[in-house]
Amino acid sequence: MNSGKPRLTLYLVTDGRFITPGDKRGSLVDVVKMAIDGGVTAVQYREKEANTRVMVNEAEVLRRLCADQGVLFLVNDRIDVALAVDADGVHLGQDDMPVPIARKLLGPKRVIGVTVHNLDELKKAEDEGADYVSFAPVFATQTKPDHQRPLGVKGLSELVRHASVPCVAIGGINESNATDVFATGVDGICIVSAIMGADDPKEAARNLLKSVKTVRGFPST
């Protein structure tokens, strides 16, 4: 994996549904920019509704923004979009491209992250060469309506204990629980609504990063 663990620390997953018409915060790109200013270390572009051309255009802008700021840039699901904009890698769900095919298309250097819900999926992802895994969902969340039963902090801790690759967690993580989640030993926390839906995405990111740093002394990010 060509990114160090610290780059996963505060991991933003985009969701265009949080950008309302005439949003005072600006566009999706503006919100991501604010979040990076606040300390986000990785950005995953997740877009399920737009057409491919819109996705490529948006991803291209985000990719440049992240590259300029030393932020890891990944694309959810769409390997075509990731290759088109020369992203650092992709994040794959269990219903996305199988990891072995993804690796063939992306080459050895690009990052492949995989969402896993249990021990079996964790072992499979590791065997297939995932560079990191994302445990999901920690808590109940509205942003992924089809999610599985929440792991809770206890279930998450159990999975983290078995992980041999870097790992992050996703699902309902916000300022109120970020410390507990980080204390399980994950290398990063994935945030959707607590940043994408925040009035001040920069402040939200800064506060989340502060919570994280109370748990472990991280390299300056």
Place this chain on the structure above:
Amino acid sequence: MNSGKPRLTLYLVTDGRFITPGDKRGSLVDVVKMAIDGGVTAVQYREKEANTRVMVNEAEVLRRLCADQGVLFLVNDRIDVALAVDADGVHLGQDDMPVPIARKLLGPKRVIGVTVHNLDELKKAEDEGADYVSFAPVFATQTKPDHQRPLGVKGLSELVRHASVPCVAIGGINESNATDVFATGVDGICIVSAIMGADDPKEAARNLLKSVKTVRGFPST
């Protein structure tokens, strides 16, 4: 383009919405198989609703089926899926991946087809290196709700006259009008509902091919 013009002659575009639960004709793959038995020379896998894993699995089966029968196999929009199953190429709409990026990802040998609605789009597609174009829509159709104003046979003829790459036509083409469409000089006709929705896809394909052959003496396909 590594396919001869005749391979575009009877061009099936798949649409999973025509496969009803408990469909007597079988699965999407079964319907495509019958259509190939009836004489289809090209298959474009178009799937807008399934997740990537389902698409890859389905496309993989169709790709093998087509390869066995010498039928051109293309994937609509999704370059990742096309690469995953080693398809012969892709078909791109105006809202899909820009042709120059697609060419970079697919290499010089794979086929890139582009949907065009007017002279400007035709010239752009040709300049960007499309291997063939698809004029759309000839007639009104329900399978693409967002389509533009129908070209009609006259509008189609005008576009065909200006095309310097092989061209096909799509939109509401069926047995009753296939001869008129073919008489405009197109190299092939694209069929969705007239085959995907036919009680007997093999017979439908055979009849469409017969109509085509009344217009021009095609090499035996």
